[in-house]
């Protein structure tokens with residue numbers, strides 16, 4: 001059995017080399033982690049997706065039957081590099097004299113996973129009084145799809161942990177509040193006709209345009225509301241965005257189909273379902289009847305693509321107190337973006353977000369994590385180990 005591990009940066013080099021863009025399988029990376037853990041005598045469990053093309057992984061180190069452990073959570077997938085002006089090879093960790101480590105996923109968020117894995121022998125050597133659980137997911141970047149089954153399996157199989165640390169990039173600040181986020185696909189079905197005969201058909205695109213206009217007005221209305229609960233997530237109000245629109249076949253044909261991929265973010269204390277419910281009501285009561293009056297075959301469907309529950313600070317005090325002890329920080333932060341933290345929190349476990357790197361680097365070309373951030377995370381995990389030995 002091995003006892004010496006690569007350091008966090010060497011581990012990051014290994015993880016970055018796997019192209020785990022969400023559209024690809026993450027199994028090569030997961031199998032690498034599994035065999036790495038095995039080398040240190042740590043058994044792990046895979047939670048695959050339905051097709052068996054991707055998997056989550058969880059593992060427990062230390063007294064597995066004890067409550068009060070810590071979950072170290074991270075996602076293994078990364079966003080695409082397509083079309084981005086990368087100066088270095090995104091899949092080769094490149095250290096520059098500026099003290100930065102470049103590569104896709106360095107910051108979001110293989111850096112945290114690397115630190116966790118590099119500490120596996122230290123976890124093994126320590127006299128842990130409570131267990132350390134590793135929980136690595138797939139498909140976070142496309143709507144936190146993998147984490148639901150991972151969290152369910154983990155929570156069903158280990159005694160109740162005391163806290164979850166989700167290692168998304170926060171510059172090692174402790175984040176205890178995040179927005180709710182929902183993604184919805186809207187499909188408009190019209191009736192084709194020649195553009196000189198608009199009375200014979202229904203343009204799916206024109207009705208999709210009405211819907212977008214309505215979303216814009218809703219956004220203005222919601223932005224004027226005072227923030228709930230006084231939490232300062234930027235920008236402090238509900239946001240709505242239509243990210244993809246597609247449809248139509250020619251400039252002189254009324255489009256038969258138009259699809260919108262859209263989504264919203266609501267404040268931690270806001271009603272996470274309001275935007276969806278209001279969109280459903282608008283479609284059912286106003287837009288669809290208007291469309292059907294033109295032709296009975298017209299249709300509109302709204303289908304949920306993803307939902308990421310938010311985090312409220314007061315629910316996470318226990319986790320925040322611990323994390324602040326280990327970072328040495330004196331305040332917590334709120335963020336507008338979604339992470340898997342809300343999914344753990346929905347299972348009743350105090351959860352905070354705290355990891356190396358700057359979120360402004362996430363999804364960017366020439367993404368990097370500073371070496372000093374990796375070191376700060378090493379120190380954080382070191383303090384966590386001492387806490388777990390002495391409690």
Ligand SMILES: [Zn+2]
Pocket residue numbers: 075108109140168
């Ligand atoms: Zn991330």
